[in-house]
Amino acid sequence: MVTSIASVCLSGGLTDKIHACAEAGFDGIEIMDSDLTVTHESPEEIRALCERLGLRIDMFQPFRDAEGVDDETFTDTLRRAREKFRTAGRLGTDLMLVCSNAGTATVDDDALAARQLGELADLAAEHGIRLAYEALAWGRFVNDYRHAWRIVQMADRPNLGTCLDSFHILSRGHDPSAIEDIDGEKIFFLQLADAPDLSMDVLSWSRHHRLFPGEGSFDLVTFLRHVLRAGYTGPLSLEVFNDTFRQTDTQRTAAHARRSLTWLTDRVAVAEGHQTGRIPPPQPPRGVDFVELAGADLSAVDHMLEQLGFTFRGTHHRKPVRLWAFGSARLILDEQDRQEAPHLSGIGLSVDDAAQASGRAQALGAPPAFRRTYAGDHELKAVASPDGTQVYWNDRPAETWAEEFVGGNDPDADVIAVVDHINLSYPWQDFDEAVLFSTSVLGLDAQASSEVPGPRGLVRSQVMRSPDGAVRVPLNLAPPTAPNPPRHVAVRCRDVIGVAERARARGLHFLPVPDNYYDDLAARFALDGELIDRLRGLDLLYDRDDDGEFIHFYTPTLGDIFLELVERRGSYDGYGAPNAPVRLAAQRPRL
């Protein structure tokens, strides 16, 4: 299927948008009238630029307030339309969108609407223009796609069809299955947008909060299957009004938008059992193979890992890189980075087929990550995630590559531990892109998001996890005025109190927890006094729900990274969210 995107989805000027769309690999673009109006380039220049870049101008849009009006108003409608048809012709497109009347409509009469749309179509025909009539969710009299289609049928003009927009249909809860009743030839255009599940008026929801497919809660796979079954063969076009994407980097947003269509068409092809339109299948990670920290001097990290009871597994035989392990939780410390403070630099995921995972990532437009490899080293495929963290895939046993590390100790067979979760943080404007990357490239699923009050504002937390929960990546969204919170790696063990006691005995002091927290804990849960005292003495945090208990502690932050040690009891499946404000307050930089 060919792809397209409305120019309103992106920031910048119209020519910037056109360049970004072409570079991201779109086949076409919808030119918004308002984008053309503020641009110095003539319609002929825009047309020529698109031709040079191989971008089709699929539609010029929108034309508003056409039908359901009195005769005098309609005379002016035809006058307005003539001007716009000329502009469409200068742009070299033969298609214009006509939105159902939300402003000036005064007559609720389908016969009148059909007659007026018919006349408009006849005028359009004189200019070689086709019209796609769309029901806006807030149209005055026409706000249901089935209603718009009935009027198109009544008007019965060869150059008048309908335009379907997933937002206008799914936001109203209209059943999309009746799309299959529409003659596919008469679906002149298709606009796709996802959206979060918000309870607000549909106009504000549409104008500010639309998302690219895969980022919201609409079932666009089912929606698109209905459209394709109706026989539609035109472009899949994105029309996303979003306050954030209006501000973010034009090229980056275009790439991210394009990824959403690749993801969607792949999902549809798989659901339909097609062979075309498919990319390598997702490889949901079976576990975290390793986590890599980088920095110019990681000796403080070595020291802390030793205090926590990690085993030093050795130094890489060719590079200034060290391996530490705590059970199956492997941390690689990479000092090839000469500049920066300690930070999270890479995540290694265990998958069934690394080549497939990597192939899928590249098909989804993820940039390959550069990694210096030496003869004899195991080469892992990697891409860069939106925050720059490199993601590696490994389909061999971990100990295969661990052989490259020499001079260390054997693993401690008594320690049973794994990486429980890896907490990433994003500036607010990159959040939706991060969610789509996690679902489409990493094969993780989005859980319900939550908000945590911190001293610098609310931090939104969105957990992404693999289907069986073996890999969990909570994404944290910092408020706009606050710096990104540090990232962290949580290691799950069987006896976190024992681990804490031994680490404390080795001189490690954890993130300090206020006494008031333990008083509140005693009020919330009827815990026995001895346990409370033990938690208090070690700066341990506690949570409980119907499924089980959670005990955890945080290390101090080194550079941009800290560790968490956790123990899950029973079937506790959360992350100690009630304790997150305690952490945020304790980690607050003192000014």
Add this chain to the structure above:
Amino acid sequence: MVTSIASVCLSGGLTDKIHACAEAGFDGIEIMDSDLTVTHESPEEIRALCERLGLRIDMFQPFRDAEGVDDETFTDTLRRAREKFRTAGRLGTDLMLVCSNAGTATVDDDALAARQLGELADLAAEHGIRLAYEALAWGRFVNDYRHAWRIVQMADRPNLGTCLDSFHILSRGHDPSAIEDIDGEKIFFLQLADAPDLSMDVLSWSRHHRLFPGEGSFDLVTFLRHVLRAGYTGPLSLEVFNDTFRQTDTQRTAAHARRSLTWLTDRVAVAEGHQTGRIPPPQPPRGVDFVELAGADLSAVDHMLEQLGFTFRGTHHRKPVRLWAFGSARLILDEQDRQEAPHLSGIGLSVDDAAQASGRAQALGAPPAFRRTYAGDHELKAVASPDGTQVYWNDRPAETWAEEFVGGNDPDADVIAVVDHINLSYPWQDFDEAVLFSTSVLGLDAQASSEVPGPRGLVRSQVMRSPDGAVRVPLNLAPPTAPNPPRHVAVRCRDVIGVAERARARGLHFLPVPDNYYDDLAARFALDGELIDRLRGLDLLYDRDDDGEFIHFYTPTLGDIFLELVERRGSYDGYGAPNAPVRLAAQRPRL
């Protein structure tokens, strides 16, 4: 009346909040349980700090999920409560808030709720604690203040009263007049919050979008009058959950919050005809006396004013300050600033009583502006607005102070012109503060706000104007990732086309307007071709509505300032909003 504020209104840690509240002049504070939990200071330290700063701890809150539950759950409720009553005692407050049950309530039975609240009150009495029961707007069974009051009456305990919260009452559209039926002695506490008129679920609205009084659409004056008539004499306390204020500077937000209560109590005192609680009355400006631009070198501004046809009125007899005039539009160029590029530095407003205006501003906590004056100079009172622009008040004729300028030309009697509007810009997080400053200190009224798409995101525009429209100050709110747009001064004249032609003849080129704009104009309005050509030839912009027409142009930007020349025909009362995207696109910095 004494004032108070919930700690949740502010950013930072609890001790920062306490210091800021005391400094802003609040009499008391409500300590939120969640703020105490994450704090290292003990309740006794918090109590002692508040005592030292003269801040009363008016309430400890909230206690949730108390009533309407089964017996087993209620046993645990009493256990939880006992711990929290102890904490309240340690804080030295005798009042706790009990919210109507929104989480665990299973029994819709007022008698049961009253019995359980009664038992809870009896337990509280043992700790010397009083309870204020409040109906949350989203309480499971109790979500109306009248219902909560009935249950309090049924429980009939001396230490059980009700708490009224304006948000929970007005967001549901409940009639506040029945507040007068409540025994004033039994209103144990009053929480005040304003809110914008949003159509979204009430829980999200409450948790994220509350505002301080005077910043939203609730009629808090009427609300508070009902509460006072009921006989309430306790604190007026602010409880504002707002995503932005959680991030902004603690001290600044506290000062801004305190201003809202001064404004509100003044409005109520005036409405009730009281003499106490009043501050000097507002002085709605009768016109713009002058606008001051500052910078190290303003010669480019001189040049542009000359091209526009302004008259040079002279240089100040003691300072490097020049005066230009176009009819009654007076621009002062102040080169005492050695550092900065040209920018808007001050606004002079004509009022009936400058001393009253200045006294009111200072009563509302506006910081007095420093201004060097010399012997013999007219001294104008001034304060700094939230963006740093100085605001002066003058109750004498303009030409009084204009005598200080010498060596210029006489005013051109043929020119009829005034300052039409002054466009200020704010970063998004200071916007609500700017609105409250404009209403309470400047005596302007907020008009409906609008949003304008720009190449770097949506710009929100909020027009503030004096009752008769003589002074208009549109506030522009930049998106978080974008720099503040430049400020501008619009001068209204009678023949903007003539002004433009003469300025063009003197070599001034205006902000260039795209040809496409004129094609769109021709489509939107049936303008005659000659007018379109004239507008196009001069880069003039045009708008029309049912009231009249608007023609205007923009100068190039010098530093952080540009000028606009406008002509209003008929009763046109807008600002050419449809043309704002053209300006934003043309002014976009090229990267």
